[in-house]
Amino acid sequence: MSSGERVRAAAVKLFAAKGFHGTGIRDLAQEAELSSASLYHYMGTKEDLLVEIMATSLRRLLDAAAKATAGAGDPVARLRALVALHVLAHAAQPAETRVVDNEVDALSDAARARVVALRDEYEELWAQAIEDGVAAGVFHTAHPAVTRLALLEMCSGVARWYSPRGPLPLDGLARHYAELALRALGHPGEVAVTDLRPCLEVVAQVWDVPHQKDRK
Amino acid sequence: MSSGERVRAAAVKLFAAKGFHGTGIRDLAQEAELSSASLYHYMGTKEDLLVEIMATSLRRLLDAAAKATAGAGDPVARLRALVALHVLAHAAQPAETRVVDNEVDALSDAARARVVALRDEYEELWAQAIEDGVAAGVFHTAHPAVTRLALLEMCSGVARWYSPRGPLPLDGLARHYAELALRALGHPGEVAVTDLRPCLEVVAQVWDVPHQKDRK
Amino acid sequence: MSSGERVRAAAVKLFAAKGFHGTGIRDLAQEAELSSASLYHYMGTKEDLLVEIMATSLRRLLDAAAKATAGAGDPVARLRALVALHVLAHAAQPAETRVVDNEVDALSDAARARVVALRDEYEELWAQAIEDGVAAGVFHTAHPAVTRLALLEMCSGVARWYSPRGPLPLDGLARHYAELALRALGHPGEVAVTDLRPCLEVVAQVWDVPHQKDRK
Amino acid sequence: MSSGERVRAAAVKLFAAKGFHGTGIRDLAQEAELSSASLYHYMGTKEDLLVEIMATSLRRLLDAAAKATAGAGDPVARLRALVALHVLAHAAQPAETRVVDNEVDALSDAARARVVALRDEYEELWAQAIEDGVAAGVFHTAHPAVTRLALLEMCSGVARWYSPRGPLPLDGLARHYAELALRALGHPGEVAVTDLRPCLEVVAQVWDVPHQKDRK
DNA sequence: CATGAATGAGTGTTCATTCAT
DNA sequence: GATGAATGAACACTCATTCAT
Incomplete structure (x- = not known):
């Protein structure tokens, strides 16, 4: 290094x-x-360092999400992918994601604007998936925007407690969260590991995380 | 003042x-x-001030939760109350709760131990409700502990975005989150405003928040 | 102190x-x-301190010069007073005046503008006296502006070498410089100590310098 | 370069x-x-660089002055040459001369001693010319040493304001200052351009400055 | 009850300089 | 020649805290 x-x-x-x-x-x-x-x-300055970390991290997540949802017309599949990806990213990169989620207030106005713009772009993917699902009658929620925020916070929280040394492997975690999210959206049902395979591959590429949870 | x-x-x-x-x-x-x-x-010192804020805030939440769930044998009712109370506390006292949720790392070891003990005591109420619900067959979740953390993070997130000036009043917010939580626990169904009345009263007492959302 | x-x-x-x-x-x-x-x-900042010193010092000189030349219609008398005052100020307050003369480059743009404006206002008194003298036929110089700068530099230089412990007392110094300046302007002749009395009084008031050179 | x-x-x-x-x-x-x-x-070090600049610059001035006054028995001619040379050097090389004049305080004791010795050697040429002129009855000044310092400061000041883009060409500047200096010394009279020709030639040789003011 | 004065330790950042490559 | 990497010391300035008044 x-x-x-x-x-x-x-x-x-x-x-x-x-x-x-x-x-x-x-x-x-x-x-x-x-x-x-x-x-x-x-x-550059200490703040430059922070901005670089946040922007890079967010852009990576955004790109991964775009890749993982590309070509999926089905809102259910898209949301499942977004949840899985978000959870995996937060579980695999808890430090980066905690910085992104917690240190926005430490930025100067100009830098914050840049970072928030990236975050908004990312959240728009979630908003679109939920909206489409509601329109298609597969999701049911009285307040889609509130639900989106609730689910995002739920998934981001993973970075605050998940340990790869615990009993739940990454793929199990992702499945569980995908189920929680879909239930909350009024679309219950099991999530199969095969459904997550594309996500896991994207994660493995983007964050250099092995498919198996057996490292470090 | x-x-x-x-x-x-x-x-x-x-x-x-x-x-x-x-x-x-x-x-x-x-x-x-x-x-x-x-x-x-x-x-005392700046840290004393932080500890006081965190401990007081947590104790108040803990007392309110104990009061709101007291005597309720039904796990569904207990969890509904816990979710509603947590969400209302975070929506009504976003500053206090953000401090509690975000500044634990700033504490010295001794102070952190005190605060974390309170937090654990509070989370135990959630754990118990979920566990009882699963045992009673009204909740269905493969990983109760993970689900508990997911729901807590989801509800705590409210402090990061809710504004009383937005379209959703406090009681509507609480209902929506209660529904999301119960759905996620595999116990879907509408939550009636009357179900939340006891909670709203506790909230009004403990945090001096009016029942109506029409204040400042 | x-x-x-x-x-x-x-x-x-x-x-x-x-x-x-x-x-x-x-x-x-x-x-x-x-x-x-x-x-x-x-x-405030180190620069604030510098600005304060320069501005105060310049304003004091400007006020003293205005007072010493007030009501004197005769350009010769005015220039004599300006020279005497300038020389006395630089001899009596060498540190202050050296800062004013040498540290302009250390100022930020905004602060420099303020200071230079004061300096320009002061130099305008010299320019006016010389111009009037030339118009009145008592001064003769082919390049009045150049002459003004030459005389100002000559007089300011005093701060770089004069010592009250040397053989020349303050009033003798002032007389000598007044003679040099008037000669350079083509208006030779002795300068009487009585001519300088008003100046010495202004100096004594403004800079707390005793009439006699017998201090410290 | x-x-x-x-x-x-x-x-x-x-x-x-x-x-x-x-x-x-x-x-x-x-x-x-x-x-x-x-x-x-x-x-070498940053200070070495400063010392080199100062010493070289001073030695060049000293050599030029020695050359320009060599063989001139007439104190008036010598002083006129010294003034012209000094002014031309400061007008043509304002940066070098400002460094020499302003940065003496930045030198360490040892380096300062070297530089000051050179400066003293140079000023001695002025002192000698003035002294000789007084003895010969062509200069009249009550305080020759003070007058020498006054004239030196007057001439050095040129580096602080002269611009070759202004209306006054180098030879005009030199003539004007020579007149000011001779008047101040009680020896008034026009200075002819031909009087300055030797000086201008020395300047052209030593500082690579063209006779005409039409460059750059 | 309130604060101006004071400070040792610490802040983020730049300094002039060296040296292996 | 030329430079990226490196650093101990210093930079201007702020920190949380104390205390006499």
Whole structure:
């Protein structure tokens, strides 16, 4: 791992664990095994580092979601894919996603606008899937926008507690959440592992996570 | 509002908006319209202030939950009450609850232990309701603990986006979330406003929130 | 001397001796016998301190010059007064005037504009006196603007070398420079001490300098 | 222009514009279009660079002055030459001369001693000319040393404002200053352009400045 | 009850300089 | 020659906290 990568990794780890404002430049330096001055060869300001992490992470999620839902006309399949992908991303990359979800307030106005725009673009995929499902009569919900937010928060929460060392493997987690989400949308039924295979493949590509939960 | 109350209110507002580490003692002083030195007449350290806010807030939620579920043998009724109460608390007191949910990492080990113990005690009410519902055959979920966490995150998320100025009043919000939760637990069905009345009353008592959503 | 005054005095001394950029905040703190943090009770930024010194010093000179030339219709008398005043100010307040003369480049654009405006206002008094003298036929110079700049630089230079401990007292210095200036303007002749009395009085008032050179 | 020359030119430009302490090594590198590390192939420390600039510049002025006054027994001619040369040097090389005049305080004690010795040697030429003129009865001044300093400051000031794009060409400037100086010394009279020809030639040789003011 | 004054430790960032490549 | 990488020390400035008044 190069020094530049170590800096980024240190930032992800510490921003996730202690928050942006709770992480000092000297903490980053120590974690990256560099002097605090050397940090500045690999980053602009501390905020630049945060923005880069958030934007990259969000864009990756957005691209993965676009890929995983591409060509799926069925709203149920799309939502299932979105839920699975979101949950897997948050379970596999809890630090990155916690930073994205928790540190928006630490951004300056300009940077926040950029990040929020990406987030909105991503959420629009969810909104569209739910809306289409309601229109198609496969989803039933009195307040689609509220439901969307509820489901997103539910899925994002995974980053706050999931451990790959626990009893539930990644694919089981994804299946369970997909079922919860579809039930909440009034479309109950089992989710088969085969339904998730495309998602798992996208996840494996995008985040370098093995199909099996047997690593690290 | 007394000076002491102004200090606490300032802390809740700013800790919620900018985080504990993102809020300086001078910010608090300005918000409370006091000098920074005077702050220390009303608080111990900055961390003491945070701990007080978190502990008080959690204890209030815990007491309210205990009161709202007391005597209800029916797991469905208990869970409905817990969901409604949690959602209402987060919608009515978004700042307090955001502090509780987001700033645990800012606590020292000793303080964190206290706060986490309270939180665990509260979550145990949820765990018990779900477990009882599963045992009674009214809830169906393959991973009760995971489901519990998913629902808690879903409900806590309300504090991040709900606005009383939006189209959905508090009671409607509570009903909707209760329905989402029960559906997710495999127990679909409408939730009547009358089912929530006891909750709304507890909320009104505990958090000084009017029944009607027509205030500021 | 209060702490605030000590800070200002330290800044004048050190900015004059080592330049704005050559003076660290810790140097100021040491000179003012305060911690570097305490400095910030008495100043805004380091640049604010510089601006305050320059603006105050220039305004004082401008006011003194206006007072010393007020009511004098004779261009010769006005120029004599301006020269004497300028020289006395630079001899009596060498640190302040060196800061004003040398640190303009250290200012931000906005601050520089303010300071330069004051300086221009002051130089206009010189320009007017010279122009009037030329028009009246008492001064003879082919390039009045160049001459004005030459004389100003000549007089400002005093701050770079004059010592009250040297053989030449303040009033002798002023007389000598007044003679040099008038000669350069083609209006030779002795300058009597009585001609300078009004100037010396203004100087004594404005800069708290005794008439006699026998202090400190 | 070689890299080494670019470094020196960058230093002259930036030290003049922002001061020694106000100029960072990175500023120099950028101006010289080199990396900051590469700078150190062409210089010792930042201070060495400053010393080299000052010493070279002063020695060149000193040599030029010696050459321009060599063999001239007439104190008036000598002073006229000194003034013209000084003014021309400051008008033609404003950056170099500003560095020499303003950055003496930035030098370490040892380096300052070297530079001041050169400056003293140069000023001695002025002192000698004035003294000789007074002794010969062609100059009249009550305080020769003060007058010398006054005239030197007057002439050095040219570097702070003269622009070759203004209305006054170099030779006109030199003539005007020579007249001002001789008048101040009680020896009025026109200065003919032919009187300055030797000086202009020395200037052209030493500083690569064309006789005509029509360049750049 | 309230605060101006004060500070040691810490903030994010830049400094001039070195050195292996 | 030229530079990316590296750093200890310093930079201007803010931190949470104390205390005499």
